[in-house]
Amino acid sequence: MNVKRILVVDNEAKMRRILELSLKHMGHHVEQAADGVEALAAIESGSFDLVLTDLRMPRMDGIALLNALRERGDDVPVIVLTAYGTIETAVAAMKLGAADYIIRPFEMDTMELAVTRVLAMQAVQRENRFLKDELSRGWGEFIGISRPMQELYRLIQQVAPARSNIFIVGETGTGKELVARALHQASGRSGLFVPINCAAIPAELLESELFGHAKGAFTGAVRERIGKCELSGGGTIFLDEITEMPLALQAKLLRVLQEGTIERLGSNAAIEVDLRVIAATNRDPAQAVDAGALRRDLYFRLNVVRIDVPLLRERAGDIPLLADQFLQKYSRELGRRAPRLGPEALRRLEGYAWPGNVRELENLIERAVVLCTGEEITAGHFPAELARPVEAVRSNDALPSGDMPASLSMKVHVEALERQLIEEALKRSGNNKAAAARALEISERALWYKLKRQDLQGG
Incomplete structure (x- = not known):
């Protein structure tokens, strides 16, 4: 596990200790501060990956701490802890740049989920520097640092310099054209990148779009037109939704790929073209072949290298x-x-x-x-x-009602969290009191006292 440095800021020593133990169980290094003044001193002496702070504290409260961090340009993510009566203050903290807030009383798993999410977001922001470097080298509008995208980047870098034709497969909206553009930009080819959406152009016009036509080739052809294959001029032509191309035109495209020449519609003159073809489809190409929507011989000619574009749900990070x-x-x-x-x-x-x-x-x-x-x-x-159900904070008979005084509410809340930690330590240790006490970093005698006070049998 990648250990993170977390600073817990709270004026209640018991709450700090409980949070520290829980975060240590997650595998992180934890330090404590009693208020914003101590927190700033700790941050001055060492960097942290996350700050978990109460809002209401003496000397310097959570809002003042957040302001101080932002004024000095420190972008460490901050999670604020707030009671029900101060949610407006938590919203104000979010406007100042807090990463998230947790409403008291809370259960430990609620806090742990928030910490995990914010640390993951921080990783995304840091790795974005890598992404900006990639963009500066001509990755176009690619956004993503997840493992599937890193694998995609590596494959593009590997195959882009070759002249081989490429088949890109991916659902609608995954960014197949962005992949094609990146391949062209990384290829070093001197010509243009020319995209054609085979599904958006009427079948009777697609041949002229690809290969051009001579003057008088058909009604309305009042002048000669250069096709996209010729226009690319040593570049790349991108045929999106290739399975929508009429089969007769697929046969002509196959001939172009085999011979390296085109003939404009209405002309018998062969024109040499230096062409690299990248095709794409949102269908399974093998199934399209079986269904008769894609010529088998053309598929084999285009599918020298296949690139599968990851779905967004596969790269949720x-x-x-x-x-x-x-x-x-x-x-x-x-x-x-x-x-x-x-x-x-x-x-x-x-x-x-x-x-x-x-x-x-x-x-x-x-x-x-x-x-x-x-x-x-x-x-x-x-x-x-x-819309989806948001996981509600699970009720606990030991947790306070909204009518309790703030001091009593906090005391009961702390005891409820302490109870959770003890129960978890006993569960992990197989009800071994000595092992549970070591995990909680207290003496076995202190554990027995807490078991009795919390009315826990430990068995």
Whole structure:
């Protein structure tokens, strides 16, 4: 596991200790601070990957700490802990750049999920530097640092310099044309990248689009026209949705690939072309061959190298990065400051199946930017199909009601968290009290005392 350095800031020593133990069980290194002043001193002496802070503290509270961090340019992610009565303050903290907030009382798994999510987001932001380097080398609009995308990048780099034809397979909206453009940009070919959507051009016009036509070749052909194959001039022609091309035209394309020459419609003159073809389909090409939509011999000629573009649901870790890119893009177009993507809105995006892939995500973010009039995009800015039950905080008889005084509420909450930790330690140790005490970093005698006070039998 990749150990992270986490700073826990809370004026209650018992709460700090409970959070420290839970975070250590997750495998992280934890340090403590009693308030914002101590927290800043700790951050001065060493860097942290995450700060987990209470909002209400003496000397320097959570809001002041967050302000101080941002004023000094420290972008360490911060999760704030807040009680039900101070949710407005938590919202203010989010506007100042807090990564997330947790409402007290909470269960340990709620806190652990928030920590895991924020650390994952931080990894995305850091690895984005790598992505920017890739973009500067001509990766076009590629966004993604997930494992499937890294594998895709490596494959593109490997096969791009070859002259071999390539077959790209992927669902609608996955970015097949972006892959084709990246292949061309990395190939070093001197000609143009020329895309043709075979499904968008009427069959009777597609041949002229590809190969051009002579003057008078058909009614309306009042002048000679150069086709896209010739226009690419030593570059790359991208045939999107190749399975929609008429079979008769597929036979002519096969001949072009075999002989390296084209004939304009209405002319018998052979014209040599230096052509690399990248084809793409959103169907299974083997099934398209069996169904008679794709000539078998053309498929073998095109399928020298096959590239499968990952689905968005297979690279869910890229969703925050993609969403941010689209937020910036459409905010610029509207001439406004980009709103923040709220935690619940991001959870909705990460939990959706994305049948329309990246294109659907882009459309939804564009819609949200248009509808958002404030500083944060919420789950309410997304259509109903993205709605899914948000895991409610599980009830616990030991947790306080909203009518309890704040001091009593916090005391009961801390005891409830302590009880959870003890139960978990006993479970992991097979009810071995000595082992559980070592895991909790207390004496066995202290554990027996707590078991008695919490009315736990430990068995």
